[in-house]
Amino acid sequence: MFKIVVCVKAVPDPKEACNIKIDPATKTLMRCDVPMVLNPLDKYALEAALQFKAEFDAHISVLSMGPPEAGNIVKECLALGADRGFLLSDRAFAGADAFATAYTLAKGIEKNGPYDVVFCGMASSDGSTEWVGPEIATFLKIPVVTRIKEIVEYNGQWWTVKAELENGYRLVRVQIPAVFTVTRELNTPRRLSFSGIIKARKKEITRWGIQELGVPEESVGLKGSPSMVSTIASMDSRRKVEILEGKREEKAEQLVQRLVNAGVI
Template identity: 45%
Template sequence: MNIIVCIKQVPDTTKVKIDPETNTLVREGVKSIINPFDMYALEEAIRTKEKVGGNISVLTMGPPQAAEALREAIAMGVDDVYLLSDRAFAGADTLATSYTLSKGIEKIEQFDLIICGKQTIDGDTGQVGPEVAQKLGIPVVTYVSKIENIKNGQIKLKRMVEDGYEVIEAETPLLITVVKEINEPRMPSLRGTMKAKKAEIPTWNANDIGAESERAGLSGSPTQVVRIFAPEISKKCEILEGEPTEIAEKLIKKLKKGKVI
């Protein structure tokens, strides 16, 4: 089975700074990690390969330093990695990001299963995985908590929903997004870490994947950040004094007048 995992490098902090001129994240001086939900996607790809065999390719879009995320993936045990890096990809929203990733996947060509984390911790949209599936013209199953069985191009999945679980059977090729309940990511092995240090990371630009400039990066993003600001938080309280019955009467009056803060 040929598996592709899409990952993203994100800031390892909740104190994210925004460039006021561009309204984009300031990444300089901030430690970056693989998006935590993508770690579950990597682990599930490796476990699936251990069960049914095959090849794992990992794809990410980002600046040159995103290659470090791919090295970590190699250390965990994946086979091939690819970095999509071009200034033309900068400023992409989820639509432009999914377009670029889908073009990278088309260049890889061979795949039966694509695995993504359910969302990233910096954007929290959960849109990229389903959008990639739509652009590739393949089915998608989100919030997968277990791959129960894979046989003869058929996959049986357990999917989390609000009031329990759904069991879904689907055919490959297929894209799934996974939740943290699916597994526990492994630590990179020493042998894998040494291999990762020596690995050459293939880097593809817009021309390499045949991406149209008007559909990638800021140019291909119909949603743009106009302004970023922290909302003002104000608190107001009033202490009601007196006997319990008096306090209750005062509170009821305020409730009726709609003056309770």
């Protein structure tokens, strides 16, 4: 059977991300109870897998690395139609940069067995590096196409896809197994259904730690990360802020006047 792996990430809800601040003393994130959600772009990656499954006989594994709470987003993917869910979770995985994250996910993919394609979101809303997909591909020693917006041909061992480019696209022919990172243009993700949620209740999430993956401690998490945060500075605005007062009409009038005076309209 055709095997698809989808890599997903739990991220702080992007709509409330402005409430997250960095504690300058400890250099850690103060999350202030911002809820963790499925990374928006990963929904498109899962949808790509689900659409393929609707057409062919396929099995979808969803893989995430994160804290135990990230199990919720794996569960959400199961409710959306994925067949199996994996959460790579271990204290040793904490503090990973994109490199160590990709390494850990690649080890999880290998442990899960043979695969034909791997779908990832193009980037996460919190890190927004776009590195994890290509780095997973490198660790798995398979090709990658990033930013795909259309799958033109997907029959057999060679797929043809359109990859987004500045003002255009690249038409790419690639031999599977391969990694694809997807953009929002690829599809329209389905919404959770009640029956999906009921079905997902019966599905178990497999949790793997460092023991199960059999990887050395120095290659995962903070220890396995080549890059690290050295300092945090606050950004001070150089602008003198003027809040315009008065009734709505007056504010609009004042604003137009100021912009005219500044010579910008």
